[in-house]
Amino acid sequence: MIVYDTRFNANEWFVIVGLCVGVVLTVVFPKRFSRQVAAVFFMCGVYSGFFFDHSLSVEPVSFYDVNDVSKFQMMDFISYWMYGAVSYFFFYIYDRLQPKASYIPLYILVWSLACMGAEWIAVLCGVYHYSHGYKFIYCFPIYLLVQSAWMALYYTFKRKGFV
Template sequence: MKGVLVPMFLYLPKHFDQNEWFIIIVLILSLFLVKLPKRMPAEVSCLIVLLSLAIPNIIDHSIAAISPYDVYRLNDSEKYEVFDILLSGVYIPFGFLCVYFYEWLRPKKTKIVLYILCWALFAIGFEFVIVRLHVFTYHGWRLAYSFPTYLLVISLFLVYYEFLLFHHKNKDIGSLSRMNDR
């Protein structure tokens, strides 16, 4: 219908370029995570995936898209695009692999600090790449600001994982003891 204005809530990109390709490639590579040997209970894995999705979205949409902060832009446009939603899936492998390797290595004492530092440096490197590919466009933010953010988020993420494991194990032990009482 000519002349009728149809509201768009999700826009398609005006130009399909390197940032969209990057998102697609990372999402395809993320599918291989399901092939990894299981190291944690399925319930815990699901919660880790959900947290990996939620935390970056909250942070990105709090400091990137909302005034008065508005310190970086996601993708090419100020409008909310389909690829802004797909970008959320790029964060899942980071959080999942961080916990997966933590469970596999089980670092103790000072090695936990080294583990967190290594993941924060990896995250900085990853963010450097996505800034170069224009997935993020800074206008007020600096890469150096991200490092303490990653240190805090990764530390809290691992504390959350330990919390989940503790309660998952106690739930299993409690159900086993109730079965033995019968």
């Protein structure tokens, strides 16, 4: 087990503030979706974060660790909920703007870059610790892939009349 930090400091504050701001904004913004659809859109971020963190940060080759130590802790679990607001607002803003289909790649690109910016701040705060040759830039195609899947989900829900 690798210990990066033993104090309550920037990485915990980043997660707590990110989670609180995201949840408050999710609750305060005008409702655009039914509760069920909003919950699915929120859980897309939670699930995506959990899936990729546990795919890339587990043995035999752990490409990065989250927060203070290399083993799973409660703050790691809390950090997954922080991603929920990101996915919710990905869907919310897209639904609000209703851009032409030709702008979907640009929308995904902008969101992927924004997520890279947020991740860079998280790295500076000590939330992520990369290892075994893994680099920050490797996250970019993951964001592109995840948000493309989210867009496919949005249009599936739209075809079914849920949105």
